[in-house]
Amino acid sequence: MTGGGVDRSIECTGNVNAMISAFECLRAGWGVAVFVGLTGKDELFKINPTKFLEGRSIKGTAYGNFKPRSDIPALVEKYMNKELELEKFITHQVSFKEINKAFEYMLKGESLRCVISFVG
Structure with missing residues (x-):
């Protein structure tokens, strides 16, 4: 659909499957996923570490980095x-x-x- 992936994705639901999708849809080389939604305390996020070696990355924020x-x-x-x-x-x-x-x-x-x- 995007011809190679998206440059940026934002996940706001806290749903682990949505987080995985937000990461997996990134363009290799420079794609960045931003996670805002909070997951359940015992949920795990599992991805293939090779995706990081391809240049994809994740950033996160809790409560918008409120000061x-x-x-x-x-x-x-x-x-x-x-x-x-x-x-x-x-x-x-x-x-x-x-x-x-x-x-x-x-x-x-x-x-x-x-x-x-x-x-x-």
């Missing part, structure tokens, strides 16, 4: 200035007593963001 010291104050300022609508990203709210429910939502992929309340 809390500088990025959190900037996000708070944007939120306070109504430039950032955080409420639309909250899919669930639970009390601290229901914290296990928040983990269940996360592990099942049913929650975008869950707010855990420590009061009432």
